Amino acid sequence: MSERERISERMPDVAAGGAWSPEEAALLASDPDLAAEWALVQAARRVGDRAAASIDGARVAAAVLARLRAEPSAPVVLPLRRRRLVSYVAPFLAAAAVVMIAVWTGRPRTSAAPAATVLVPLPELDELSSDELRSVLRSLEERVASPDGEATEGLESPSAAELEAALETLEG
Amino acid sequence: MGSGVSAEPRSDAELVRAWQGGDEAAAAELVGRHSTALARFLAGLGADPGELEDLVQEAFFRAFTRLASWRGDAAFRSWLFTIGGNLARDHHRRGKGRGTVVELDERDAVVSGDPGSELEASDAEARLTEGLARLPRLQREVFLLRAQQGLDYEAIASALDTTAGAARVHYHRAVKRLKELVR
Numbered sequence: 001m002s003e004r005e006r007i008s009e010r011m012p013d014v015a016a017g018g019a020w021s022p023e024e025a026a027l028l029a030s031d032p033d034l035a036a037e038w039a040l041v042q043a044a045r046r047v048g049d050r051a052a053a054s055i056d057g058a059r060v061a062a063a064v065l066a067r068l069r070a071e072p073s074a075p076v077v078l079p080l081r082r083r084r085l086v087s088y089v090a091p092f093l094a095a096a097a098v099v100m101i102a103v104w105t106g107r108p109r110t111s112a113a114p115a116a117t118v119l120v121p122l123p124e125l126d127e128l129s130s131d132e133l134r135s136v137l138r139s140l141e142e143r144v145a146s147p148d149g150e151a152t153e154g155l156e157s158p159s160a161a162e163l164e165a166a167l168e169t170l171e172g
Numbered sequence: 173m174g175s176g177v178s179a180e181p182r183s184d185a186e187l188v189r190a191w192q193g194g195d196e197a198a199a200a201e202l203v204g205r206h207s208t209a210l211a212r213f214l215a216g217l218g219a220d221p222g223e224l225e226d227l228v229q230e231a232f233f234r235a236f237t238r239l240a241s242w243r244g245d246a247a248f249r250s251w252l253f254t255i256g257g258n259l260a261r262d263h264h265r266r267g268k269g270r271g272t273v274v275e276l277d278e279r280d281a282v283v284s285g286d287p288g289s290e291l292e293a294s295d296a297e298a299r300l301t302e303g304l305a306r307l308p309r310l311q312r313e314v315f316l317l318r319a320q321q322g323l324d325y326e327a328i329a330s331a332l333d334t335t336a337g338a339a340r341v342h343y344h345r346a347v348k349r350l351k352e353l354v355r
Contacts (some may be wrong), residue, residue: 008347011319012318012322013322015319016322033351036351036355037347039296040296040300040319040347040350040351040354041319042259043296043297043300044216044300044315044316044319045319045320045355046215046318047212047215047297047300047301047304047316048212048213048214048215048216048320049210049212049343050221051211051212051215051219051221051224052208052209052211052212052215054221054224054225055207055208055211055224055225055228056225056354057203057207057208058200058204058302059201059205059225060203060207060225060228060229060232061199061203061232062200063203063229064199064203064229064230064232064233064236065196065199065200067229067233068199068233068236068237088341118276144304170209
């Protein structure tokens with residue numbers, strides 16, 4: 001790195017409260033391009049100062065806390081990776097649950113409404129291996145069927161617990 | 173804590189943990205510590221001054237409700253800038269950005285000390301603000317995080333989900349372009 005580049009790299013730190021050495025200051029004074037860059041960085045330190053001066057931190061804090069208190073309940077906090085997985089898996093879990101209901105209830109397939117939901121395209125399924133798919137369906141199967149073979153309710157919107165259980169099987 | 177002599181100020185991570193344990197004062201301290209820096213950053217991105225406080229409030233609200241996604245190894249402020257940057261982007265996409273037109277008259281109002289040099293500084297700042305609006309988003313954000321906020325490239329990379337090397341390249345491209353625009 002040349003001396004010129006080094007000075008360029010140091011500019012934000014010096015603008016934040018550092019100091020130039022006499023040699024650096026001399027180079028800055030003799031190099032118009034470097035001096036223009038230094039003026040730019042100094043101006044950048046001031047950008048937004050005026051607008052930010054009107055911000056009252058205490059008022060913002062009070063408003064934020066009031067909103068947080070007004071939240072009906074603390075958000076369900078899942079680690080990032082798991083949340084991504086949930087959002088990814090949830091749609092086909094819900095659709096798979098519908099399929100399972102149709103199979104388990106054993107309703108006659110009339111021509112009126114032949115389980116159109118089964119035909120929902122699920123491109124996400126292509127991403128899963130056979131084993132993963134089997135695991136997901138197995139975990140749903142355990143939860144779908146009650147002891148007498150009837151489907152449980154609310155399967156179109158799997159509960160957090162159901163999703164968690166299904167995710168356990170995916171994550172090993 | 174209970175002693176009369178206050179110890180070193182609590183770190184951001186300690187304040188976050190305290191807030192998660194129900195300490196509202198810790199949350200208020202975090203807001204007080206970072207709200208001005210966040211507001212300056214958002215203003216630099218082109219946020220309307222009249223909406224700045226709402227944006228800052230929204231950014232903190234989102235931060236506190238999404239603390240699970242904060243990697244404790246990254247600085248809280250960098251992470252807050254990530255949220256603020258996303259917020260500003262969404263806001264701008266919805267057409268609420270002000271287009272970064274800076275009225276010189278407005279800037280003249282605060283002149284103090286040497287009027288000549290103050291006016292010159294204000295003029296440079298106004299031209300820089302206009303120049304910033306013409307930069308690609310990533311260059312603008314990197315430039316502000318480095319030159320305005322003083323973050324190092326690692327912290328910028330963490331805030332913008334890129335690499336330190338890429339952040340450095342974006343910074344120098346921004347500087348080059350701004351020198352042309354501001355001249």
